[in-house]
Amino acid sequence: MLAPSKWLGYAYIWPRENRYRIGYMEFTNITNGTDCLCLDSAAEDTTSIYLHYIDSPSAKIRDFASKWERYEKSRPEELPDKEECEEICAWKGVSVNKIDGYDEDEVYRVYTEPYRFLSEKERNKRRILKFTLGTDTGVVKHTPNEEHESHHDLFKCDDFNITNLVTIAVTKIEFE
Amino acid sequence: MLINEIEAISVGLSNDAAIIATDYRVLSKTNEYPVLYTGINDYNSRIIGSFIEEDDDDWTVLYYIHFILKPADYISFTSNRITYRDIFQLANRAYIVKRDFASLSVQGITLVDASKISGEYWPHAKSYFPQIRKTPSLNYSVSLTGGIADNHQAFLADSITIQQAVYDFLEESIDNLPNLAVSTEILELAPANGSFKFFFSVNIKFDDKKQQDIFYRENLFSLYQNELIEYSIKHLPTEVSQVYYGNETPQYFAELLKSAKDLYTKLGQTIEESELITSLKESIQNIAHNLVKASKSLGPNYSALEFNTVSGELSQDTHTESLGSITADSRAGLTGAVDFIVSIASRKPQPVTEEESHKYKIRLYNLNTESRKGSAILVEENGNVLKFKITIAGNFPLEETKFTQSLYKKNIIDVLAKATRFGDKITRLNIES
Numbered sequence: 001m002l003a004p005s006k007w008l009g010y011a012y013i014w015p016r017e018n019r020y021r022i023g024y025m026e027f028t029n030i031t032n033g034t035d036c037l038c039l040d041s042a043a044e045d046t047t048s049i050y051l052h053y054i055d056s057p058s059a060k061i062r063d064f065a066s067k068w069e070r071y072e073k074s075r076p077e078e079l080p081d082k083e084e085c086e087e088i089c090a091w092k093g094v095s096v097n098k099i100d101g102y103d104e105d106e107v108y109r110v111y112t113e114p115y116r117f118l119s120e121k122e123r124n125k126r127r128i129l130k131f132t133l134g135t136d137t138g139v140v141k142h143t144p145n146e147e148h149e150s151h152h153d154l155f156k157c158d159d160f161n162i163t164n165l166v167t168i169a170v171t172k173i174e175f176e
Numbered sequence: 177m178l179i180n181e182i183e184a185i186s187v188g189l190s191n192d193a194a195i196i197a198t199d200y201r202v203l204s205k206t207n208e209y210p211v212l213y214t215g216i217n218d219y220n221s222r223i224i225g226s227f228i229e230e231d232d233d234d235w236t237v238l239y240y241i242h243f244i245l246k247p248a249d250y251i252s253f254t255s256n257r258i259t260y261r262d263i264f265q266l267a268n269r270a271y272i273v274k275r276d277f278a279s280l281s282v283q284g285i286t287l288v289d290a291s292k293i294s295g296e297y298w299p300h301a302k303s304y305f306p307q308i309r310k311t312p313s314l315n316y317s318v319s320l321t322g323g324i325a326d327n328h329q330a331f332l333a334d335s336i337t338i339q340q341a342v343y344d345f346l347e348e349s350i351d352n353l354p355n356l357a358v359s360t361e362i363l364e365l366a367p368a369n370g371s372f373k374f375f376f377s378v379n380i381k382f383d384d385k386k387q388q389d390i391f392y393r394e395n396l397f398s399l400y401q402n403e404l405i406e407y408s409i410k411h412l413p414t415e416v417s418q419v420y421y422g423n424e425t426p427q428y429f430a431e432l433l434k435s436a437k438d439l440y441t442k443l444g445q446t447i448e449e450s451e452l453i454t455s456l457k458e459s460i461q462n463i464a465h466n467l468v469k470a471s472k473s474l475g476p477n478y479s480a481l482e483f484n485t486v487s488g489e490l491s492q493d494t495h496t497e498s499l500g501s502i503t504a505d506s507r508a509g510l511t512g513a514v515d516f517i518v519s520i521a522s523r524k525p526q527p528v529t530e531e532e533s534h535k536y537k538i539r540l541y542n543l544n545t546e547s548r549k550g551s552a553i554l555v556e557e558n559g560n561v562l563k564f565k566i567t568i569a570g571n572f573p574l575e576e577t578k579f580t581q582s583l584y585k586k587n588i589i590d591v592l593a594k595a596t597r598f599g600d601k602i603t604r605l606n607i608e609s
Contacts, residue, residue: 053206062235067278070235091278095207113306114204114211117226117260119297147207175300 022139025157030092033068036085038092042141042155046133048100049168050140050152051111054129057170059162063129066156067091089141093153096140099130102150108171110148115173128171134164179228179239179272179297184286191285194242194271196223204306209238209277212260212306214250222250224263225273228297236278241297242271243290253305260303264293314378314398315486317496318342318470322479325372334473338481339364339374341470345463346378349404350397351549352459353436354451354565356443358397359547372478375486381546400439402485402499404456407432408463409483409500413509420457420520432456451563464514471502471510479503529596533608536591540566540582545574550583552605566593566605 020031023044030038054063068091097107111128118126133140138156145151196215204212212226222245231237243263245253252258258266267290274284318338320330343362350360358380365375380397411428418424425433433449436456440447471481480503484496502510536554543550548568555561574580582589596604 053208065235070277097207111206114206116300116303116306117204117212118299119228120300121296122227122229123300145207147205151207175302 022157025136025138025159027139027155027157029158030155034085034088034092036088036092038085038089038141038153039139039155042139042153044133044139046135048098049130049132050096050098050154051107052094052096052129052131053111054127054170055125057127059129059131059165059167061162064094064154064156064160064162066094090143090153093141093143093155096152096154097148097150098140098142098152099150102148107148107150112173112175116175123173126173128173129165129167130169130171132166132168134166137161137164178232179241179293180231180274180286182272182286182288182292185269185289191271191287193217193219193221193244194223194273194285194287195282196225196242209280217244221245222247224250224253224260226260226299228272230277236276237283238275238277238280240273240275241293242273242285243267244269256304259299259301260305261299261301264290264298314380314401316342316346316376316378316499317482317484317486318374318376319482319484320372320473320478320480321482323477325478328372330372331473331477334477335372335374337472338470341466342374342376345405345459345466346376346401348462349401349459350378350380351547352455352462353439354455355445355447355542355551357542357544357550359544359549381544396439396442398485400435402497403432403435404459405463405483406499408460408467409502409506409510412460412464413506413513416513416516419460420517425453429456461514461517464510464517467502468507468511468514471507474502474504474507527596527598527603529606530594533592533594536593536595536605537588538566538582538591538605539586539588540579543568543574543579543583545580548574552582554602562602564602564604566607568607570609 020027020039022039022042025044027039052059052063054060097110099107108128115123115126133154136157137160138154140152140154143151143153195217196213197218198216200213200215202210202213204210209227212224214222214224217223223242224245225240225242228239228241231239245263249258249263249266253260253263264270270288270290270293272286272288273282275282319325320334320338324330343364346362347360350358361379361381363377363379365377378398378401407428412419415426415429418426419429433453433456436452437447437449440452474481480501482501483499485499486496538552538554540550540552542552543566550566550568551563552566553561553563568574568579578587578589581587591605591607592609593605593607595602596606
């Protein structure tokens with residue numbers, strides 16, 4: 001029988017090494033198939049504003065597919081080394097960039113600049129989604145990358161539903 | 177029409193010319209995958225490639241396009257004379273490359289007639305070569321070029337002067353940052369081929385080991401130091417009078433100041449802007465002075481002294497970003513700037529160090545027990561609080577001494593020291609005991 005061991009902010013942490021439950025959310029999709037503790041230092045954040053690329057005017061499930069999910073059907077040889085937890089966890093997460101505490105224009109630039117080199121077709125299709133994580137969507141972990149320090153991994157909970165994300169704006173990628 | 181539906185052409189050659197074999201370098205990427213990249217194929221030709229689209233059905237497949245470029249066209253692109261879109265229009269042939277989403281391994285290549293690629297696949301009209309962000313690296317290469325340097329030679333006296341000068345400014349520019357418990361260690365690595373080149377690597381050491389991890393990941397110091405060096409080489413000559421005489425913050429100095437402030441913000445430290453400006457001015461003066469010294473041999477024997485940051489394997493020198501280059505002409509501008517700063521400084525009070533030691537009551541708030549440097553405060557009788565840097569002489573271990581006690585328990589301690597004053601203000605205390 002599992003019982004909450006301590007009260008940490010708004011999240012119950014169950015006393016398990018590879019914990020799969022934060023608050024009322026379950027994360028078996030994150031803990032399955034790996035011993036890596038991807039959810040360590042990840043936390044719920046329903047107030048900060050995040051950015052993410054989407055492929056059409058409204059977010060679809062494919063837009064929020066992690067690498068792990070993309071390879072659902074043909075997993076084997078594509079998997080990173082079992083030992084490389086950083087890499088495995090990156091596969092389990094979805095890349096988002098946080099705006100709060102960072103220079104918003106700069107983060108937008110990081111998102112849009114690559115699109116100068118992409119086709120008109122892609123530029124017309126793609127959008128930048130500005131959103132907050134609603135309740136029961138998942139947890140985020142700060143994972144700065146080469147592109148920008150604001151990079152976070154979003155670990156979706158098992159009941160993740162795209163409609164629970166709170167859309168603030170959807171911006172077309174345009175240049176002068 | 178999907179990109180993989182364009183008719184293939186066959187010229188009786190294998191398509192392996194489209195595969196990048198060496199020098200792969202990503203020029204632009206999203207969080208998910210590279211968008212624009214370049215490299216060299218097995219036949220020593222330049223390839224440029226970019227993302228076209230994802231496969232509609234298979235989530236693990238991406239389509240890219242590769243062009244084989246003439247060297248002159250690639251240079252035109254990197255120097256912003258043509259855009260990436262121009263490359264689409266100039267090319268006769270292109271390769272459509274099917275790649276795996278995660279590993280980017282090539283799963284298929286189709287050679288196509290470039291004129292069959294419809295306009296909807298063209299990049300933006302302003303698809304100029306991307307501005308690469310400065311590599312956050314504390315590894316530097318300094319090269320002499322031209323003249324005898326092109327035969328991999330340099331006069332020993334010149335090479336020693338350059339090494340000493342570079343050492344001086346690399347060490348001082350980080351050490352001079354106020355209120356941080358950091359010190360530097362400069363390594364010189366074995367010289368490599370290619371004109372006449374020196375390698376330096378800066379290690380930053382922290383008193384607090386826990387901090388060290390955070391700092392290293394963020395590479396904050398390298399961004400700051402690289403901008404500082406670049407500023408001194410490229411912008412100081414034009415901004416010197418505003419910065420040192422007018423006390424203004426012209427454009428590039430303002431950017432440098434912002435970067436220095438960012439460093440403190442990201443370290444979670446507060447710093448007075450005036451204190452930071454003073455420190456920046458000192459560091460720039462020191463770098464400029466040493467650059468003039470390092471470049472004094474330019475002329476008949478060598479034509480330029482180039483400064484680069486190097487990322488990746490230092491000795492292979494794979495990825496370099498130029499911080500600037502000094503020629504005999506640009507050296508004149510730098511010399512003028514240094515002379516100007518010295519002449520301004522001579523009108524102001526000079527720092528004076530006491531000849532005899534005196535007793536001071538101080539409290540340390542920062543100390544690196546290895547470098548024996550730190551910062552302290554002193555409360556004057558009139559209630560003024562003075563902040564200054566300290567250096568503790570000797571080589572006895574500092575752990576569990578009155579100095580660390582003052583640091584941790586906030587004790588006020590008596591020390592015997594020689595003060596360096598700037599006007600009335602103490603700027604440094606050299607503690608003897």
